Amino acid sequence: MEQLLKRARECAEALKKQDEITIVSHVDADGLAAAGIICRALNKMEIGNEIKIVKKLDLPVMQSVSGADAVMFTDLGSGSLDLMDDLGPVCIVADHHQPAGSSEMAFHLNPHLFGYNGATDLSGSGATYLIARALGDNVELSDLAVVGAVGDLQHVREGRLRGVNRLILDEAEKNAIVRAEKDFQAFGRQTRPVHKLLEYASSPFIPGITGNSAQILELLASLNIELKEAGEWKSWVDLSSAERRNIISALIQKCLTEGMPPERVQNLVGEVYTLLKEEPGTVLRDASEYATLLNATARYGFEKIGVDVCLGDRAGSYRKANELLLMHRENLARGLNYVKQTGMTTLSNLQYFHAGDHVFDTIVGIVAGMCKNLEGVDRHLPIIGFANSDDGVKASARGSQSLVERHLNLARAMSDAAHSVGGVGGGHDIAAGATIPEGTEAEFLKNLNELVGQQLS
Ligand code: C5P
Ligand code: C5P
Ligand code: ZN
Numbered sequence: 015m016e017q018l019l020k021r022a023r024e025c026a027e028a029l030k031k032q033d034e035i036t037i038v039s040h041v042d043a044d045g046l047a048a049a050g051i052i053c054r055a056l057n058k059m060e061i062g063n064e065i066k067i068v069k070k071l072d073l074p075v076m077q078s079v080s081g082a083d084a085v086m087f088t089d090l091g092s093g094s095l096d097l098m099d100d101l102g103p104v105c106i107v108a109d110h111h112q113p114a115g116s117s118e119m120a121f122h123l124n125p126h127l128f129g130y131n132g133a134t135d136l137s138g139s140g141a142t143y144l145i146a147r148a149l150g151d152n153v154e155l156s157d158l159a160v161v162g163a164v165g166d167l168q169h170v171r172e173g174r175l176r177g178v179n180r181l182i183l184d185e186a187e188k189n190a191i192v193r194a195e196k197d198f199q200a201f202g203r204q205t206r207p208v209h210k211l212l213e214y215a216s217s218p219f220i221p222g223i224t225g226n227s228a229q230i231l232e233l234l235a236s237l238n239i240e241l242k243e244a245g246e247w248k249s250w251v252d253l254s255s256a257e258r259r260n261i262i263s264a265l266i267q268k269c270l271t272e273g274m275p276p277e278r279v280q281n282l283v284g285e286v287y288t289l290l291k292e293e294p295g296t297v298l299r300d301a302s303e304y305a306t307l308l309n310a311t312a313r314y315g316f317e318k319i320g321v322d323v324c325l326g327d328r329a330g331s332y333r334k335a336n337e338l339l340l341m342h343r344e345n346l347a348r349g350l351n352y353v354k355q356t357g358m359t360t361l362s363n364l365q366y367f368h369a370g371d372h373v374f375d376t377i378v379g380i381v382a383g384m385c386k387n388l389e390g391v392d393r394h395l396p397i398i399g400f401a402n403s404d405d406g407v408k409a410s411a412r413g414s415q416s417l418v419e420r421h422l423n424l425a426r427a428m429s430d431a432a433h434s435v436g437g438v439g440g441g442h443d444i445a446a447g448a449t450i451p452e453g454t455e456a457e458f459l460k461n462l463n464e465l466v467g468q469q470l471s
Contacts, residue, residue, distance in 0.1 A: 018128040018178065019144065025106050025121045026148035029086065032104070034062040036082040038075065040089035040138060041067050041317055041376075043165025043308035047139035047158040048088035048108065050324025054155060055146035067317040076101060089138025089162070092124045093440045108141040110166075111440060112425045125178060133442035135177025137163040143182055156186035157289045157301075158324060164287060165305030167383070171415045171444070173199075173284035183287075192301070193288040198250065198262050203286060204300045207247035209234060212261075218281055219387050220265055221272035233264060249295065251288075297336065298323075310342035311335050313376040342377075349373040349381035354388060358397070363467040364411075365391065366398035366459060375403035379410030379447055386412065396424060396466060400455060406437065407455060409448045411462075418443050421469050431462035 029035065035056060039049035049065045056063045063086075068075050071087070071094040079085050084104040091098070091107035093114045098105045106121040110132030113124055123145065125136040136144075139162025146152040159182045160175070169175045175183050175194070186192035197203070200215040212223055212230045222229050234241060237260050241248060250258065262283060269279045287301035297303040311320030316338055322331035352372045358365040373381055382399035385391055396413045409432075411424045424446035425439075432439035432448035435458045439448025450458050 015128070015178070015181070018123070018125070018130070019148075021123050021128070022141075022144035023148040025108065025123055025145045028104060028106055028121050029056070029061070029084070029145070029149065030059070032061060032084040034082070035064075035084045035086050036079050036103075037063055037065045037086045037088065038071070038079060038090070039065065039067055039087070041069050041312045042089070043305035043312065043320075044138045044162035045089035046308045046312055046317060046320040046324055047162035047165065047305075048137075048142040049321055051139055051142045051146050051152075051155045051158050052086055052088060052108075053321075053325060055149050055152050058152070059149065065321055067312065067321065071097070073097065079103065088142045092122070092126075095119055095122070106145075108138065108145055110136050110138050110141055112442065114429075114440065130177050131443070133166075133444050134168050134171050134179075136179055137166045137168055139163065140179055140182055144178070147185075153185060153189045154191060154291070156182055156189070157191050157291060160186060160192050160287050161289075161301050161304045161308070164301040165308060167445075169285055169287075173281070175285065175287075190290055193290055194285050195288070196283055197286045198258065198265075198282060199284045199286065200250070201302060201306070203250040204295055204303055205297055206249055207241070208239070208250055208253065208261075209241060210247075211250050212265075216384065217387050218269070218274065218278050219389075220269060220282075221274065222268060223265065234261070237261060237264060251294070251299075297339065298332075306342070307335050307339050309377075309380070310339040313342070313374070313380075314338060345374065345377060346380060346384065349377060350384055350388070353381065353385050353399075358385070358391060360392065360395065361459065361463045363395065363463050363470060364398055364459075365395045366400065368400040368455065370400075371402050373399070373401045375401040375408035378408055379412070379445070382410045383412045383445070386414070396422065398459070398462070402452075403449065406449050406451050409439070409450060409455075409458070411441075411446050411448075413444045415444070417470070422466065423469055427462055427465040427469060430465055431458050434458070434461045 039045040071090045076097045082103045087107045092109040092111050096115045108123045123141050125132045140159045143159035163179045200211050202211050209230050215224050292298040297307050308320040319331045319335050323335050353367050358367050378399045378401040382397045385397050399410045401408050411428050413422045413424050423443045425441045428439035428446040428448045432450050435450050435454035437450030441447050
């Protein structure tokens with residue numbers, strides 16, 4: 015930890031020397047949060063800056079920033095260090111993806127270089143926050159670091175944030191910026207009416223409850239839960255803690271009697287994060303809902319709107335982001351339905367679906383992750399989702415904690431399998447992505463299946 019924080023201070027020192035910095039960040043919740051953090055920290059010091067959000071860091075992107083004095087790469091960069099060697103500007107990298115190539119660079123902050131895991135212990139926005147914190151008193155930005163970590167699902171593996179994330183969370187809690195508590199982990203605690211929250215609960219699916227409004231109303235009535243207050247639907251956070259506890263107990267009981275394995279039932283409850291500086295009852299009050307809102311902008315080419323929200327816009331851009339969120343949720347539901355209907359194909363060491371043009375390439379990874387909870391999906395095999403994209407075919411892979419314990423490393427497998435067919439890939443042990451040339455899916459799958467088999471043996 016000491017070495018990691020020292021590296022953060024060195025990166026901060028390099029930033030302080032600049033008059034003008036180009037920020038290049040990744041097009042997802044974590045990337046947007048990271049860009050927001052560093053931009054706000056630099057603004058406070060009156061250091062000029064400009065934000066560029068990109069899908070991936072390739073040669074054209076590098077060329078486009080080669081005229082800058084200094085470039086700060088956030089939530090990406092560690093996979094493209096060799097491209098920075100000949101770049102004119104001073105380069106500073108705050109990332110958490112598995113590094114590729116030499117790790118000699120001076121201003122490179124990545125948890126993997128310091129014995130931490132970038133899939134669980136620190137996100138891109140977390141790494142960026144460590145630098146912001148070394149620039150000055152920026153504790154008010156810690157909530158964005160929590161949003162980024164939750165957006166990358168870093169809390170999922172253990173049901174709570176851990177590693178360096180924990181240090182950031184502790185700081186946020188001490189300063190009354192974030193509150194962490196154990197609670198029901200369904201999406202929409204702040205904004206969905208209680209019965210709707212239960213109806214859409216999907217990780218895990220609750221037998222007899224998910225998608226079953228009649229049974230939900232019956233259950234809530236049997237527990238004497240009032241659904242409305244002064245004519246308005248109550249959301250989960252409006253319930254008393256005793257009411258919440260009673261509902262959770264009833265749900266756990268239901269899952270157990272339906273024969274759900276205890277380790278899955280456990281997933282009903284986990285740490286949730288409330289952003290205390292945000293308005294109660296809004297999407298931004300909950301880290302998971304906030305992150306989904308950011309993804310709803312970034313994944314559809316409206317990343318500027320998401321960045322505005324991170325920078326504090328609560329008017330025009332915020333309204334637009336909320337509209338995009340509705341569409342994003344519909345797209346995810348439609349994507350999940352598509353997989354439900356077409357099913358998965360199972361090979362010896364993985365299972366896959368090909369969504370073609372039915373799912374956007376930018377959200378196929380999220381859909382692949384959500385599939386874990388579908389009936390008929392094997393929980394002991396990684397899931398690969400394909401979708402057509404502009405530059406070939408996008409592949410997204412999602413594993414699980416138990417597979418990683420058995421040495422699954424999707425970043426390596428996806429990168430190697432992609433290379434074998436002329437594509438590129440990378441990411442984390444538990445979740446990775448790749449882009450491959452059209453028509454190479456069969457060859458790619460054959461190689462990936464072999465590589466995963468070797469890792470797991
Ligand atoms: O963009 P990258 O780091 O930036 O994002 C990490 C990805 O890994 C996210 O898409 C997240 O959904 C996925 N992930 C996962 N399960 C985990 C941890 C991360 O699907 N347990
Ligand atoms: O795109 P997807 O959500 O499947 O990405 C999962 C993880 O793999 C993300 O952290 C993403 O940044 C990473 N990734 C990568 N190289 C690629 C594609 C995805 O490092 N070519
Ligand atoms: Zn990230």
